Amino acid sequence: MKCRFYLLDINEGRWDSKPSVQLWGLDQKNRRVVIVATQIAPYFYFLPDEKDDPAPIREKLLSDKSTFPKILSADIETKKLLGRLRTVLRITCSDSEVVSDYAKKTRKAVGRGESFEDDLRLSLRYIIDLMLTPCGWHELDVEIKKFDGVNVDQAYEAKTAPRSVEDEDTPDLRILAFNVLAVAERGSAKAERDPVKAVVAATDSGRMRTFVAESENDSKVLEDFAGFVIEYDPDIVVGFENNKVDWPYLIQRGKARKVRLAVGRDGSDPHTSMFGHVSVTGRANLDLFDVAGGIPEIKVKTIANMARYLQVPSAEKISTIEEADRYNLWIDESGRSKLIQYLRANAQVLLELAQATIQYPMQLGAVTGLPLDQVMAAAVGFRVDCYLVRKAHQIGELIPRRNEQPFYTYRGAIVLEPQTGVHDDIAVLDFSSMYPNLMMKYNLSPDTLVKEDEKVSKESVFVITEVEHRFRKEPAGFYRIVLSELMDQRAIVQKELEEIGAKSTRYRVLKERERAIKIITNACYGYAGWAGARWYVREVAESATALGREAITKTIQKAEWMGLKIIYGDTDSIFVRNEEKKIDQLRKWAMKELGLEIRIAHEYRRVIFTEAMKRYAGLLPDGRLDIVGLEVVRGDWSEIARQVQEQVLVSILRDQSVDKAITNVRETIRRLRNNEVAIADLTIRKTLLKPIEEYRISAPHVEVAKKLLKQGWDLGVGDVVGYVIVKGAGKLFQKARPYNQVKPEDVDVEYYLENQVKPAAMRILERFAVSEKQLEVNFPAGQQPLGVS
DNA sequence: AAGGGCGCACTTTTGA
DNA sequence: TCAAAAGTGCGC
Numbered sequence: 045m046k047c048r049f050y051l052l053d054i055n056e057g058r059w060d061s062k063p064s065v066q067l068w069g070l071d072q073k074n075r076r077v078v079i080v081a082t083q084i085a086p087y088f089y090f091l092p093d094e095k096d097d098p099a100p101i102r103e104k105l106l107s108d109k110s111t112f113p114k115i116l117s118a119d120i121e122t123k124k125l126l127g128r129l130r131t132v133l134r135i136t137c138s139d140s141e142v143v144s145d146y147a148k149k150t151r152k153a154v155g156r157g158e159s160f161e162d163d164l165r166l167s168l169r170y171i172i173d174l175m176l177t178p179c180g181w182h183e184l185d186v187e188i189k190k191f192d193g194v195n196v197d198q199a200y201e202a203k204t205a206p207r208s209v210e211d212e213d214t215p216d217l218r219i220l221a222f223n224v225l226a227v228a229e230r231g232s233a234k235a236e237r238d239p240v241k242a243v244v245a246a247t248d249s250g251r252m253r254t255f256v257a258e259s260e261n262d263s264k265v266l267e268d269f270a271g272f273v274i275e276y277d278p279d280i281v282v283g284f285e286n287n288k289v290d291w292p293y294l295i296q297r298g299k300a301r302k303v304r305l306a307v308g309r310d311g312s313d314p315h316t317s318m319f320g321h322v323s324v325t326g327r328a329n330l331d332l333f334d335v336a337g338g339i340p341e342i343k344v345k346t347i348a349n350m351a352r353y354l355q356v357p358s359a360e361k362i363s364t365i366e367e368a369d370r371y372n373l374w375i376d377e378s379g380r381s382k383l384i385q386y387l388r389a390n391a392q393v394l395l396e397l398a399q400a401t402i403q404y405p406m407q408l409g410a411v412t413g414l415p416l417d418q419v420m421a422a423a424v425g426f427r428v429d430c431y432l433v434r435k436a437h438q439i440g441e442l443i444p445r446r447n448e449q450p451f452y453t454y455r456g457a458i459v460l461e462p463q464t465g466v467h468d469d470i471a472v473l474d475f476s477s478m479y480p481n482l483m484m485k486y487n488l489s490p491d492t493l494v495k496e497d498e499k500v501s502k503e504s505v506f507v508i509t510e511v512e513h514r515f516r517k518e519p520a521g522f523y524r525i526v527l528s529e530l531m532d533q534r535a536i537v538q539k540e541l542e543e544i545g546a547k548s549t550r551y552r553v554l555k556e557r558e559r560a561i562k563i564i565t566n567a568c569y570g571y572a573g574w575a576g577a578r579w580y581v582r583e584v585a586e587s588a589t590a591l592g593r594e595a596i597t598k599t600i601q602k603a604e605w606m607g608l609k610i611i612y613g614d615t616d617s618i619f620v621r622n623e624e625k626k627i628d629q630l631r632k633w634a635m636k637e638l639g640l641e642i643r644i645a646h647e648y649r650r651v652i653f654t655e656a657m658k659r660y661a662g663l664l665p666d667g668r669l670d671i672v673g674l675e676v677v678r679g680d681w682s683e684i685a686r687q688v689q690e691q692v693l694v695s696i697l698r699d700q701s702v703d704k705a706i707t708n709v710r711e712t713i714r715r716l717r718n719n720e721v722a723i724a725d726l727t728i729r730k731t732l733l734k735p736i737e738e739y740r741i742s743a744p745h746v747e748v749a750k751k752l753l754k755q756g757w758d759l760g761v762g763d764v765v766g767y768v769i770v771k772g773a774g775k776l777f778q779k780a781r782p783y784n785q786v787k788p789e790d791v792d793v794e795y796y797l798e799n800q801v802k803p804a805a806m807r808i809l810e811r812f813a814v815s816e817k818q819l820e821v822n823f824p825a826g827q828q829p830l831g832v833s
Numbered sequence: 834a835a836g837g838g839c840g841c842a843c844t845t846t847t848g849a
Numbered sequence: 850t851c852a853a854a855a856g857t858g859c860g861c
Contacts, residue, residue, distance in 0.1 A: 319835060425837045456839030457861070476860090479838095546849075550846080570837030585838065615840090615861045658841055658860050673842080673859060680844095680857060730857065741846050741855055776845065 048072050049079065050215045051178050052279055054415055056166040065170045067182075067206065068196075068309060068326040070215040075197035076277065078309065078326065079186060084170060085116065086140035086146045088162035089123065089442060090133040092154065092232055097617045098131050104134065108830040111149055114138045124441045127491035127519070132160070132442070137376070140166040160442040163428065164433075166694060168237040168679065171413055174205050174436045178409040179416055181211035195274065211664040219248040219402075220278035221394035222269070224290040227371040231756020235296035236580075241374060243294075243385060245389035247276050248399065254384060255304055266294065266303040273307040280328045281307075281417075282398040284347050284390075287421060291322040294745055322420035332394060334420035335401050343679045344729065344764070347390055347397075356396035361389050368784050388581055388781055403556040411560045424563075428571040428812040429578055431564055435526050441491075444578045446533040454586040458593050458617035459718045460600075462653035462660065465613055465811060466696075467619075470662070471627060472645045474617035475595065475634070479569035480527050483584070485639050486570075489521025490581040508587040509594060515587070522579065523568060530565045534558060592616060595638050602637075603630055612653060612660070645669070645768040652696050654807060663697040675804045683725040685800035688712045702812045709805045709819050716796055719788050726791060727766045727783040728732075735761055744769070744780035752782055769795045 053068040092098050102118045116136045121130050130344045135150065136144055141809045147162035164172075176182060184207065186200035225242040226233035229735050232714040239262035243255045253272050256267045273281070283290045291314050305313050309326025316325035316796070321331065336345045342353050353357035365373065365386050373379030385796055392631045409419040419427065429446070436443050475481070482488070482818040486506045494500050494514040505514040515521070520528075524546055537558045544551050575584025590720070592615065600610055600618060611619040620627065629640045648662035660827050661671035669690075675681045676690045695705035715721050730745035736753065739746045766783040769776065770790040779792060801814055809819075 100853070316834095421835095423835065426835070428837070453839075459840060459860085478861095562843075567837055569840090570836085573835045573839085576835090589839075617861080656842055677842095678843095678858060680859095739856085743845075743856065745857095803843090 045186060045188075046183060046697075047077070047079065048181060048183045048209065048211070048315050049077055049206075050181050050213075051176060051415060052217075052328055053326055054167045054171065054176075054178075055323070056170075063138075063381050065167050066310070066325075067176075067202075070279065071198070072213075074216055076195055076279070076326075077198045077200065078191070078196045079184070079200045079202050079206070080189065081170070081202035081206075082192070083205075084166065085136045086143050086166055086169065086285060086767075087134055088143050089121075089160040089642065090135055090147070090154070091123075091125065091148050091158045091160060091442065092133070093156040096157065099135055101760065102133055104153065105133070105150060108153065109530055110144060110772075111450060114142050115146065122440075124439070124491075126441075127521070130442070137570075139168075144552065146431065147270065160444070161549060164443070167415075168430075168433075171289070172434045173826065175208055175415075175434065175438070176206060177208045178414060179406040180410050180418070182206040182211070183208050183209050193638060194313065195277070195309050198821070201561040212553075214406075214549070214553065216342065217279040217402075218277065219280045219282065219395060219398050220273060220276055221246045221282045221391050222286070222290065223283055223387055223390050223394065224293055225370070225374075225383065226293060227374045228756065229371050230669060231752075232367070232758040233293075234758075235293045236300070240297050241270075241292065242387060244384075244387040244391040245269065246395045248395060249276075249279065251276070252388060255389065256384065259299070261300045262297055263303050263376045266298055266301060266305060269294075270303075270305045272309050277309075278327060280330060280398065281324055282330045282332055282394055284394055284634055285331060285333045286329065287321045287334075287479050292316070295322075303739065314650060314746045318418050319423070319426065321418060323417055328416040328419060330398065330402075330405060330420060332397050332401070335405065338404070341823070347393055350397055351393045354397060354400050354766040355359075356393060356400055358389065358392045358396055359403060363389070371807060375619065376830045382505075391743070403552055405561060407553065407557040408560040408563070411557065411564060417579050424567050425571055425574055428564060428567045430488070432522075432526060432571075432579060435529070436522070439522075446576060446578050449580060452582050454573065454582055454587050454589065455593075458613070459615070459657045460610065460613040462612040462619075462655070462657065463609075464655050466623075466652045469622045470611060470619050470648045470651050471622040471628070472617055472619050472648070473627065473642050474645045475640045476643050477531070477565065478592055478595065478616040478640065479588045479641055480531065480565050482588055482595070482702055484524050484527050484531075485573075486587065486591060487517060487521045488513050488584045488587050489515065489523040489526050490572075490579050492516040492519075492521035492524075493581060493583050508590050511583070511590045513583045514541065523572065527568060530561055530568075534561045560733070563830050573741050595640060598638065599630070599634060599642075603635055604632060611651070612657075614658060617645065619651070621647055645775045651782075652693070652697060652811065654811060661693045661697060667698065669693055675807065680728060680730050682728050682796065683805065684712065684721050684796065685804040687725070688801050688810060689804040692805050696808065696812070701815065702809070705805075705809060706814060709801070709809075712801055713819060715796060716740050716793055716801065719791070719793070721796075723768060723783060723786055723788065723791070726768050726796060728768070729766045730765050731764050732761055733758065742775070747777045748780050748782050 049071050051069045056065045059080055062082045062086055064080055064082040071077050098120050104119050114137045116138050121132055121134050141657050144162045147159035147446045177639050185203040189199050189201045191199045191789045211805055222245040226238050228238050239260055241257050246252045257265045308324050312325045314324045320774045324737045336342050342349050348362050348364050351362055373383045377532055405420050409416045413434045414426045414430045433443050438496040492515045503515055507514050537554050541554050569588050605627050608620045610704050634640050634642045651662035653660045664670055671677050676686045691708040692705040693703050748767040749759050749765045767780040768783050768786040769779050769792045770781050771792045772779050
């Protein structure tokens, strides 16, 4: 019988002592299904040295039963290595576990030659071999089977290989959001010591369950929560930092209490898997923290900030309770109910956040080929990697291993010195997808790169000026193939988007697909220059930036020759006077001469530059401010400094009043001096970018982190440390305190005045001949003329 | 178990 | 006292 199913999760295992993969998903009747495929042959490729004949090697491997008892077959095939046809042995094994070991032993037995694709896991192997689409539909012939302990509506055994089919439907997925509460008198709760106090789960069917521990024994909470997951049987499980915090905590508590959290659809426990994420078999466990990570507008990644940014229905109901306050709330009866309310509100918001954002991970999964639960946990490089692995397989390219490579830096893009001051009516022009287009146009690719000593005719190659790298014009290189396909896909999506209404579900799906395609497209340049990439070729990235520099330089020359004054430029953009005719002419020229499309990214009614590159603020036609690079948009400045700078920018750009700006700054200074500014607005946040012990200097956030560690808090790489500067003698790092351990009267007001508020305000005001003295309250307000550009 | 790239501004510490 | 180094987070 036929089965059409939507692929939600995939895992590998053994079935009847054979390697197998399980495909978990939903069918068209919205039944939860699992399909077990056992007709799978794990394999790897062996590429003999060019001097060696593959046939005797084949015989040798097949006959050596003591070393290779699990080799099923060795077939001589033709594959490509960087575009060149090569004869390889495809060595098929009866067990996926031996693949990488056999690859090593083969290299040893033969003495020379290379192995390929022995590093691909069986589930990934299966996905790419059959071109399966995570979060997409598939069809195959199946036979109904009964599998013990598997909790689905229908289980099948695969009779044929599944094939991906076009289907616009998105099945009705059940979502469960959860969060876990554990408290400690001092510092972070530790799973080996502090039991779980409560778990709250909310479902998209409108159910909300609160499991509270009646005593120190949390066995029942764990059992009840697991029971609820199994009962509701969600397809998607979400939380916030659930990969790093909630699941690991529950898993460890489960071990301590000997309670099994058999929440997988096959009855298995949640377990840590690829990219440090937690996998729940048969479901997609998703961490909304990773989703927030992909939204740069959300500066401090918290549930509340994410909810506010996305404006989910319950965003207003959410509050924040500091981890440090939870213990005291818990031991008090009314505090406890407040805490439970907080958890419930969080769970509800998490659910809504999942509903609001789930399409993007789904589309990113479908585009890259990474399963839904892995795709957001994977860094950008690994998403590109997975996409390229699929495409390589498709065109018969051997997939190189990711290995440690020497690392070279190379020259990047051009940034222009800005014309300092205020400018009216400015257009920002940029090249659309500059690097991808240049990579395609000049066929920049690992397989088209001509080696230094190689002789080729001049006409057959592109020579990249300055860096002198050469790339064959024909045939199309790997990156050209991949990028063209991505660009084409995006164009198709964009065309359909234009045709359908903005309110339909389909529109939202396509919008997210477009975003996913764009992200992968734009990441290819960086990927090519990343030493950890499978297709790392410095020359490709180096040539792309060289061509980029050439393109923008030529454009600047042309613009200036046309009489268009350049105010500023960075990488692929130039800021010019908004003169429609000339801009139009420049666009036509760029299309013809450079083969690049120039678009007007946006227009500014006014824009202000300091002397610094990459820092400016512009007034958009609708009255909003576009603030770039300045303290306002930096997360490592106090809120008070950012606010004061934003007010200055608003006064100057929108109201065109320096006086008003000065008045605002004075008011902030007054509030500071009067201790009227909340500690939260004085907190400075910095991320720990490496292990504490590796820091060579004493920085404030590092010292505070050490202090917190001593107090029993868990802190490590990637965590953000919030601190406040207090009065006292010594270096700054000696005066930094954890933000929640500071009393208002201890704040070092002078520091905030001199090192936060004034510098942030003066950065802008000094352009208008305002002196620091004028910011002090006792100085009379004078008439300040607007600075001229 | 998990780095896309380089260019730049800016603050604070370090060490001569 | 001061330049260099360390460190962070941004722009594109």
